[in-house]
Amino acid sequence: MDKAKKIVEAKKETEKQSGLGITVEKDDFSEWFTQIMLKADLADYSSVSGCLVIRPTAYAIWEKMRDECDKRFKKLGIRNAYFPLLIPEKTLKKEKEHVAGFSPEVAWVTEAGDTKLKERLAIRPTSETIIYESYSKWIRSWRDLPLKLNLWNNVLRWEFKHPVPFLRGREFLWNEGHTVYSNKEDAEAEKDEIMGIYKEICEDYLALPSLIGRKSKKETFPGAEYTISMEFYMPNGRCTQGPDFHHDGEIFAKAYDIKFLDKDGKESYAQQNTFAISTRMLGVMFAVHSDSKGLILPPKIAPNKIVIVPILFEDSKDKVLKKCKELMSKLGKFESLLDDREEYKPGWKFNEWEMKGIPIRIEIGPKDLENDSVMVYRRDNGKKEAVKLKNLEDRVSEILEEIQKYLFDKAKDSLNNAIIEVASFEEMLRVLKEKKIAFSPLCENIKCEENLKAETQGAKVLNIPDKQPTKVGKSVCVICKKKANYFAYVGKSY
Amino acid sequence: MDKAKKIVEAKKETEKQSGLGITVEKDDFSEWFTQIMLKADLADYSSVSGCLVIRPTAYAIWEKMRDECDKRFKKLGIRNAYFPLLIPEKTLKKEKEHVAGFSPEVAWVTEAGDTKLKERLAIRPTSETIIYESYSKWIRSWRDLPLKLNLWNNVLRWEFKHPVPFLRGREFLWNEGHTVYSNKEDAEAEKDEIMGIYKEICEDYLALPSLIGRKSKKETFPGAEYTISMEFYMPNGRCTQGPDFHHDGEIFAKAYDIKFLDKDGKESYAQQNTFAISTRMLGVMFAVHSDSKGLILPPKIAPNKIVIVPILFEDSKDKVLKKCKELMSKLGKFESLLDDREEYKPGWKFNEWEMKGIPIRIEIGPKDLENDSVMVYRRDNGKKEAVKLKNLEDRVSEILEEIQKYLFDKAKDSLNNAIIEVASFEEMLRVLKEKKIAFSPLCENIKCEENLKAETQGAKVLNIPDKQPTKVGKSVCVICKKKANYFAYVGKSY
Numbered sequence: 007m008d009k010a011k012k013i014v015e016a017k018k019e020t021e022k023q024s025g026l027g028i029t030v031e032k033d034d035f036s037e038w039f040t041q042i043m044l045k046a047d048l049a050d051y052s053s054v055s056g057c058l059v060i061r062p063t064a065y066a067i068w069e070k071m072r073d074e075c076d077k078r079f080k081k082l083g084i085r086n087a088y089f090p091l092l093i094p095e096k097t098l099k100k101e102k103e104h105v106a107g108f109s110p111e112v113a114w115v116t117e118a119g120d121t122k123l124k125e126r127l128a129i130r131p132t133s134e135t136i137i138y139e140s141y142s143k144w145i146r147s148w149r150d151l152p153l154k155l156n157l158w159n160n161v162l163r164w165e166f167k168h169p170v171p172f173l174r175g176r177e178f179l180w181n182e183g184h185t186v187y188s189n190k191e192d193a194e195a196e197k198d199e200i201m202g203i204y205k206e207i208c209e210d211y212l213a214l215p216s217l218i219g220r221k222s223k224k225e226t227f228p229g230a231e232y233t234i235s236m237e238f239y240m241p242n243g244r245c246t247q248g249p250d251f252h253h254d255g256e257i258f259a260k261a262y263d264i265k266f267l268d269k270d271g272k273e274s275y276a277q278q279n280t281f282a283i284s285t286r287m288l289g290v291m292f293a294v295h296s297d298s299k300g301l302i303l304p305p306k307i308a309p310n311k312i313v314i315v316p317i318l319f320e321d322s323k324d325k326v327l328k329k330c331k332e333l334m335s336k337l338g339k340f341e342s343l344l345d346d347r348e349e350y351k352p353g354w355k356f357n358e359w360e361m362k363g364i365p366i367r368i369e370i371g372p373k374d375l376e377n378d379s380v381m382v383y384r385r386d387n388g389k390k391e392a393v394k395l396k397n398l399e400d401r402v403s404e405i406l407e408e409i410q411k412y413l414f415d416k417a418k419d420s421l422n423n424a425i426i427e428v429a430s431f432e433e434m435l436r437v438l439k440e441k442k443i444a445f446s447p448l449c450e451n452i453k454c455e456e457n458l459k460a461e462t463q464g465a466k467v468l469n470i471p472d473k474q475p476t477k478v479g480k481s482v483c484v485i486c487k488k489k490a491n492y493f494a495y496v497g498k499s500y
Numbered sequence: 501m502d503k504a505k506k507i508v509e510a511k512k513e514t515e516k517q518s519g520l521g522i523t524v525e526k527d528d529f530s531e532w533f534t535q536i537m538l539k540a541d542l543a544d545y546s547s548v549s550g551c552l553v554i555r556p557t558a559y560a561i562w563e564k565m566r567d568e569c570d571k572r573f574k575k576l577g578i579r580n581a582y583f584p585l586l587i588p589e590k591t592l593k594k595e596k597e598h599v600a601g602f603s604p605e606v607a608w609v610t611e612a613g614d615t616k617l618k619e620r621l622a623i624r625p626t627s628e629t630i631i632y633e634s635y636s637k638w639i640r641s642w643r644d645l646p647l648k649l650n651l652w653n654n655v656l657r658w659e660f661k662h663p664v665p666f667l668r669g670r671e672f673l674w675n676e677g678h679t680v681y682s683n684k685e686d687a688e689a690e691k692d693e694i695m696g697i698y699k700e701i702c703e704d705y706l707a708l709p710s711l712i713g714r715k716s717k718k719e720t721f722p723g724a725e726y727t728i729s730m731e732f733y734m735p736n737g738r739c740t741q742g743p744d745f746h747h748d749g750e751i752f753a754k755a756y757d758i759k760f761l762d763k764d765g766k767e768s769y770a771q772q773n774t775f776a777i778s779t780r781m782l783g784v785m786f787a788v789h790s791d792s793k794g795l796i797l798p799p800k801i802a803p804n805k806i807v808i809v810p811i812l813f814e815d816s817k818d819k820v821l822k823k824c825k826e827l828m829s830k831l832g833k834f835e836s837l838l839d840d841r842e843e844y845k846p847g848w849k850f851n852e853w854e855m856k857g858i859p860i861r862i863e864i865g866p867k868d869l870e871n872d873s874v875m876v877y878r879r880d881n882g883k884k885e886a887v888k889l890k891n892l893e894d895r896v897s898e899i900l901e902e903i904q905k906y907l908f909d910k911a912k913d914s915l916n917n918a919i920i921e922v923a924s925f926e927e928m929l930r931v932l933k934e935k936k937i938a939f940s941p942l943c944e945n946i947k948c949e950e951n952l953k954a955e956t957q958g959a960k961v962l963n964i965p966d967k968q969p970t971k972v973g974k975s976v977c978v979i980c981k982k983k984a985n986y987f988a989y990v991g992k993s994y
Binding site: 085088109111116120162177 | 556562610620653673
């Protein structure tokens with residue numbers, strides 16, 4: 007055998023062994039999720055641990071999320087800008103709590119070319135510190151407020167834990183909103199606007215329900231007065247924090263000297279907010295909806311909603327392909343794909359597009375042509391139906407909406423079923439052991455939070471919903487048994 | 501005087517001294533350009549030298565450029581993706597010429613948190629090396645080709661020269677296209693598609709003419725077989741390289757082992773291209789069109805094309821403002837602004853919007869109302885005309901087109917007037933001394949290029965146009981006096 011042939015044979019063998027399909031069930035979450043990432047061509051590892059390659063399908067979804075958020079931000083008068091990647095050590099260290107929160111995971115640039123730098127430069131883990139230096143220069147009077155800027159950028163946090171694609175990694179993409187107001191009331195009013203946008207994107211586009219609430223003291227963003235978060239329930243029973251909103255009050259304004267003169271010539275510190283949504287949401291969405299055949303995508307966020315697969319026989323090939331092309335132009339608004347590759351059999355294509363999560367597959371062969379119909383297959387629940395050509399556009403629109411709703415409802419059921427109210431630490435432990443979320447009465451004491459974490463092998467307060475059960479006044483903290491301040495969601499988290 | 505009052509007084513004094521307008525003429529280019537950047541709120545310095553803050557107006561222009569390019573890339577079947585910011589030293593160093601070209605300006609991450617890293621990580625100066633590691637894994641057969649990916653990201657090159665906002669800095673934003681083909685012919689055919697897109701964006705949107713041609717051997721991108729560039733002529737007589745396209749042939753494919761099996765089972769190296777356009781183009785555009793009153797923007801790229809400034813008197817205020825709001829909804833498609841701030845006088849507003857480069861100002865006062873007309877002011881040439889309200893939409897559309905054309909024609913004249921054909925080194929020197937571009941016969945010898953640079957205090961071959969004068973065969977190289985291979989554009993460059 008010559009060398010070229012040997013390579014061919016070896017490659018074929020590798021492909022065979024590696025298996026094109028997912029080889030494990032969703033229960034084996036970690037392996038299943040890795041296979042989905044790699045085999046649906048969503049992401050790949052790079053030679054830097056924890057730094058992911060985001061492949062075109064996943065990136066297209068991110069672009070769609072970004073654009074939908076961005077459109078809504080702009081309607082609120084938020085404008086985009088860009089701030090440097092690098093932050094001098096001295097700038098980073100001005101706000102003490104903030105830097106304490108981030109410095110364990112900051113990557114430092116210390117050399118450039120052959121030169122050792124005089125001061126270490128941090129790669130931004132988030133940009134408050136570098137942005138607020140500028141804000142301090144730009145903001146002088148009430149006329150400069152509100153100042154509402156947003157960034158779409160990459161940030162780096164040197165996690166030392168085991169990386170999980172999209173969910174826990176060192177580099178990710180996100181938005182950073184940084185707004186400044188002249189008074190607390192206006193600043194706090196932004197909370198509902200922003201969380202409303204994030205909720206809409208997560209629920210209506212990604213088909214992901216969440217728990218929305220305020221973070222406990224221990225989990226509040228370093229440098230914020232309070233943090234509002236959206237928490238998502240994953241198939242392995244862990245929770246993941248999604249988008250969040252931080253009201254910083256005057257904390258950063260004091261550290262970075264952001265002051266303004268009001269109409270009466272009085273000088274005050276400004277009131278600030280920050281908020282973010284990241285590529286982590288892609289991981290949550292892929293994990294929640296997909297199955298052992300591969301990726302499942304909600305139609306509203308899927309880059310391609312339909313794939314047309316012709317069933318080709320020699321004698322009817324031309325006719326079928328002609329019809330396919332007609333359908334392509336009719337179904338163009340669904341960003342449809344036509345898979346007319348002749349080197350693969352239909353069954354092979356079915357598997358490939360199921361793996362890649364195209365919401366609807368349309369099969370069309372000579373028999374379908376005779377009946378003026380096509381076969382429509384739903385990726386989410388595997389159901390098939392014959393649809394008359396004359397009804398195709400309408401029916402496809404309906405089915406796409408049905409899929410969107412089905413995925414959201416399913417995820418919502420799963421979340422609702424996971425929430426169990428508890429009244430004691432023993433009950434909490436049992437719920438956590440079952441990989442569920444304990445809705446627990448707790449006090450505000452940060453010691454109790456620390457004890458909770460220690461005694462549950464890492465569970466934590468996810469957040470505290472606004473709407474509290476009336477009985478909270480009569481309940482006791484499951485940790486210290488003293489009067490409870492609130493009911494909070496408690497779970498294991500990424 | 502108490503402390504707060506003192507601060508107020510000091511701030512007022514600073515504002516007064518700093519002057520709101522541009523204090524120098526365009527001839528004093530460096531100072532003028534810096535003032536345009538800062539006073540038109542386009543950019544600001546950060547605490548890391550050479551790393552710029554891109555403020556909302558400039559960033560909105562970048563978004564528009566990006567989106568127009570991106571739309572066209574997608575039509576060619578190019579898909580977006582994301583690759584890591586950090587590149588391990590060993591990955592970066594696989595292609596020798598490439599790394600030699602970049603390593604003097606690479607910033608290195610050597611520490612994370614409190615840990616010293618085992619291997620230095622480069623912040624990407626460009627992403628060939630990290631991308632092609634993935635390509636080597638992904639590309640196996642002719643079925644995987646062409647692979648056409650693009651990135652919109654930030655890159656860092658640690659320049660040690662004096663930074664100039666947008667034009668020469670350490671961090672910038674750009675696109676990196678990285679395409680892979682199975683054969684050289686298809687790969688090279690992409691050149692005209694991509695350069696066509698860049699030319700359209702630069703000419704039709706940014707109103708910037710350029711010199712398009714092939715880079716000389718010395719100036720070819722490290723790792724490419726050849727580079728095609730667009731070179732722009734700046735008001736100070738320097739040239740700037742804009743977008744470029746590199747055909748890499750098999751050079752990277754060999755270094756990073758990017759091979760595929762063709763239909764006959766034969767294995768070959770793939771053929772590659774890369775291409776880019778960056779935020780540097782913002783600097784070129786700001787510099788070429790603007791004047792001593794501030795920024796001038798071509799309407800097609802301006803985030804806001806019109807500003808309406810009401811002339812307010814107590815007795816007619818409500819009427820005028822009502823009309824302004826009517827106009828705002830009529831002129832909405834021009835992304836119009838209404839400046840109804842009462843704390844500033846019209847003259848102050850005129851100056852501000854001229855500084856910020858809004859292409860058209862519409863003035864409307866009680867007398868205009870009586871005549872059913874408004875005053876329309878053109879930022880580019882300072883001309884004013886009264887326009888009847890019933891004609892306003894049409895006339896404004898026309899004027900915007902006139903401005904776009906006027907700016908392009910003016911820049912084109914300036915470029916054409918700067919190109920002087922020369923036949924000897926003495927003539928070349930004279931042309932360069934006049935801050936113009938010498939169109940010079942040269943040979944291919946890299947020694948001649950080096951001598952040219954040394955003996956002209958830094959001028960270089962900008963590029964070599966495709967269309968050559970017929971006399972090239974009879975001409976001699978201005979450096980070595982031997983037979984010339986081509987006529988090339990020679991100038992000083994950023």
